[in-house]
Amino acid sequence: MGCLPHFTIFMLSPVLLYTWCADNFLITNQEEQFCRSKQRAMVRGIGQMDSAGEGVGLVFLTLALCTTAMFEQCQGRSVYEEPANCLRLECAPYQVIHSQKDYEIRSYRAATWISTSPIHSNSFKDAAGRGFNILFAYIQGNNDHAASINMTAPVLVDMFPSTGSSHNTTFTVQLYLPQKYQKNPPLSRQVHPVKMPEHRHAAVKRFGGFMNEANIPRQVLALRRSLKGSPWESSMAKTQSKGHVPCSVAGYNSPYEHENRVNEVMFWF
Numbered sequence: 001m002g003c004l005p006h007f008t009i010f011m012l013s014p015v016l017l018y019t020w021c022a023d024n025f026l027i028t029n030q031e032e033q034f035c036r037s038k039q040r041a042m043v044r045g046i047g048q049m050d051s052a053g054e055g056v057g058l059v060f061l062t063l064a065l066c067t068t069a070m071f072e073q074c075q076g077r078s079v080y081e082e083p084a085n086c087l088r089l090e091c092a093p094y095q096v097i098h099s100q101k102d103y104e105i106r107s108y109r110a111a112t113w114i115s116t117s118p119i120h121s122n123s124f125k126d127a128a129g130r131g132f133n134i135l136f137a138y139i140q141g142n143n144d145h146a147a148s149i150n151m152t153a154p155v156l157v158d159m160f161p162s163t164g165s166s167h168n169t170t171f172t173v174q175l176y177l178p179q180k181y182q183k184n185p186p187l188s189r190q191v192h193p194v195k196m197p198e199h200r201h202a203a204v205k206r207f208g209g210f211m212n213e214a215n216i217p218r219q220v221l222a223l224r225r226s227l228k229g230s231p232w233e234s235s236m237a238k239t240q241s242k243g244h245v246p247c248s249v250a251g252y253n254s255p256y257e258h259e260n261r262v263n264e265v266m267f268w269f
Helices: 007-011 014-024 032-047 056-074 124-139 215-227 231-241
Strands: 094-100 103-108 111-116 119-121 155-160 169-176 191-196 201-207 247-251 263-268
Touching (some): 103 215, 119 124, 201 215
Antiparallel strands (some): 103 201, 111 191, 119 169, 155 169, 247 263
């Protein structure tokens, strides 16, 4: 629901108003300008309220707190904390445009990533491992500059389900390039630079542990269910109708980190 949709909310009891705010605290609108216009209208509405009405003071206080919370959400405050590894690694930048308890919508600007060629496999672990080893060799100096490139996050794995008789899935594994190499990335026969993302927006759900063939489908299904009936669902359907759009998973930790792992499943649109 985002910012208040009807100004008749001013006439609700403080209890109902508080309940409405609690239910919608994490919901934001897609457009910041729309949110701001609603907030300005709420301020005008407050000025027109009858100061003699019973409970007006409490309504005013509750509404002020709710408006502050919604303003923060309309500005794009994420429901997810920044991954700890992003404090020491350069991470792909994005802006949160909508956030709620079980997913968020992000806007990514186009940037240069380094990508493997397609990997055909019936095992996520096999494909992700092979792809990461290729990328790791590249940043360790297996490139035409013999450059040692700092590790970044996340490692992104695109998954394209098979459309033929084979049951194999097609995977590509990508790594965000540091700003230093965005304009002139070192080249290699094993990898190639790509401008990503092709689709600007992503619906994102975060989960922990190690990614595998068992938990990825569960997280994909959970995100799909959360998006059902939302405006984002129709946007994704339009994008998918135009071509082969992958589901992606992003990992922010090395294989040697066993605690507080951060993973994300992503639908692009």
